[in-house]
Amino acid sequence: MRRRLLIALTVFAAIAVLAFAVPLSLTVATSRTQQLVLARSGDADRFANLAAAASTAGDSRALSDEVGRYHELYGENVLVVDAKGATTANGGANMEDPGIAAAVAAARRNQRPHAENQLTPWGAPTMLIARPVGTGVQVNGAVVIEASTARARADIAQTWALIVLGGVFAMALFTLLALTLSRWVLRPLAALSHAVADLTATLPKPRAESLAAAHPVSIARHHGGPPEMRAVAESFDTMALAVADSVDAQRQLVADTAHAMRNPLAALMIRLDSLEHAVPANAANTFRSAGAEVERLTALLDGLLALASAETPAAFDAVGLEEVDDHHCDAVQVVADRFDAWSSAYAAAGQELHVSPPIGHADVAISADVLAQILDVPLSNSCRYAGTGAKTVLTVAAEPGWVTLTVHDDGTGVPADEIDRLSTRFFRGSTAVSGGSGLGLPIAAALAQARGGTLTVASAHPHGLAVHVRLPAAESA
Template identity: 55%
Template sequence: MASTTRTQQLWLGRYVDAEWFGELAEQAMATGDRQPLVAAMERYHDLYEDAVLVVDAGGAEFANIGVDTGDPAVADAVAAARSNRHSTGFPHRLRTWDPDSLMIARPIGSGMQVEGAVLIETSTVQAKRDITDRWALMTLGMWTALALFAGLALALSRWVLRPLERLSQSVATLTDTLPNPVSGPPPTSIMRQYDGPPEVRELARSFDAMAMAVADAVEAQRQLVADTAHAIRNPLAALAIRLESLKPVIPDQSAHTFRRASSQVDRLAAVLDGLLRLAVAETPEGFRPVPHDSDWPSCCDAVRVVADRVEAWGVAFERAGMDVAAVVPDGEVEVAAPEDALMQILDVLLSNSCRYAGAGARTEVRVHGGTRWVTVSVIDDGVGVAEPELDKLTTRFYRGSSATPGGSGLGLPIAAALAQRHQGELTVGLTVPQGLHITVRLPARAS
């Protein structure tokens, strides 16, 4: 743009000058006095250092200041102007390698009557220097702006990535404090999926190492609970056998104490079994490999599972003087959870209702299917619990004030852990006027 503008400015200025010399030459040819024309040409040459040539209609030199008439290019330009053709050899834009001088020629006269020609040989050195200076200035400005924006971008990127660096350091520090930290390169799947600045890659590696360490810690915790439960169960079973063998020789006055000791042994065995099931339930599903040949997680029909468990618990409810029923929709309601997990959850909820709702209570198990979630509700009109105790019922070893003796306080925590493990949730509420309403929400297969 700068080159084109400067070139057009030079061409237009010299073309206007050529018209002016044409008018002076026309007057000089009419009067025969060349002195005003020659004086103007000399002043012009002194001012711009450009050469000027004027010829008459026959091509003879009329006035000349600095033009080499022996140059073939000059002869061609003059001949074209005498043929009433204006100069067309001027470039659209000047470049640094173009000639240092260019010619502009135009005819003298008006209309079709040509009385001669004017030629101006102008220097392009200053124009090319101006163009070079403008390009240099523009280049300097561009590089300055580029450096400025690059500096701002660098400062902004460092400001944005600084929290990532600190987070990566915190994650690495946290990973070092976990038991059995995982060392070595991160899994290749992470490196294939994520790329970018070093801070992001480092954060991905640190997070991956932490995830693996957490997985190992969770597995170690579960294994510790399982090993502890198994290790204690054998001596506990031996103790129960020994107590049973002592039963015939226990005096009558000590029978009550013996029965209490036996019941405590049984309760301890139930607690160990509950801890073992809770450890398995609390193992995150994400740490377990998903079969490659399965497009869906393990699914089951909630309607069928509910009907099966209600039928299985019917006898226990009947013996307790209670009523249990399944309120389910027609057809299948697919839930994205394994059948054994849903069965364990229902067994816990139906067991609690059978144990604590009280004689004469009615329990309903309802299934509601949606596009994203499947809701299974266990509702009874029994004695219920006090409202302040609702949030504590899913706490380990917590037993409500109205609970009957014999429980371990691990049933609802196990059910809640199973629901959470399969991306669901368990909530406990009250029914009106009395009773308990426990809702389990699990993802629907369609979601």
């Protein structure tokens, strides 16, 4: 993958350098060509003026002297002819050269000079600059300068060499940056790949049915990419299948254990009930305590099974917590139902249960049965532990995308250092003096989290406890 990334970055860098260097080189060559043409065109115009003056005066000695000095000074050939094509002054020009003859003929016909080709370091050694002598109406001769392009071509070559050196330096800098960038990008990926591979090697192999079920959604098979990414995807697929198998195995183990232990416990309870009439009076309390412990152990097994099901989203349908066609409900209606169901229990405990004024409708993305199961946990805790005379209020509040249900009481509450531990498995607050397995709030929290919500516990002012259940609204889920 690093090689591919380096190749891609290098190609992009080369394109960027060429996109800058090539136009710059062409611009330099064009500018130097125009500079040479303008300079020699000025000289040709000057000689044309001198030739016109010599033709008027009938004396061409001054013109010949000027052409000779120009040839000696610059080493460039100059030819001046009259209206009939006869040589007036010649500074080294070859009259038999076809190029010079063609330039003279074109100038005598007063043709516009053609655009000179752009010079290059490997271009022609000379350039012909021709001008007519006389006005635009009457042509009295022609001037041709055979200009040397050596210096201009050398300047162009020097500038192009600097541009090439700059491009090479830029490419070296871009390559260094590409190496640094590729290392920075790929080092975490390499570490992740090794870590996932090492972790996958320690996991049990996925079952054949798991592989067959996961084949349609395999990341490694349905997404392309370099070999390193495919290797990570394959390791991730294997790890995900192994983790899913482990979760299913854990849930099945809990369910099988609870089921296997429930039958002996039920048989033990039957035997204890059958022995009740034969228990002596002095052992009655011990007998009742044994029966209570058996009932508590049975409730603990049921709670473990419920917690395992709540923490495994794939198991919800299997245990009947979700209806296939009913994934939302009206929270206000569920709260009203729970109020009716718990009012008598609160009255028997010497407490009050109230519902805040309804807000109309508040649809949440959860079934009524699961929401009732979540609310029953804080209601049960409040009824059992808030204390005589406590007042509990059920509240429903809506906000964009969310619905919050609160069970608030003004009872004895829980010490501040125990608030964060109430949703921990098997933890029971110091104020819970009787009953309870410490699994109620963890089960309710797992049910809420599995559906994209949260369950939080907070102290109430001045005393008491508040449980907030925040769930996604049905329209936003």
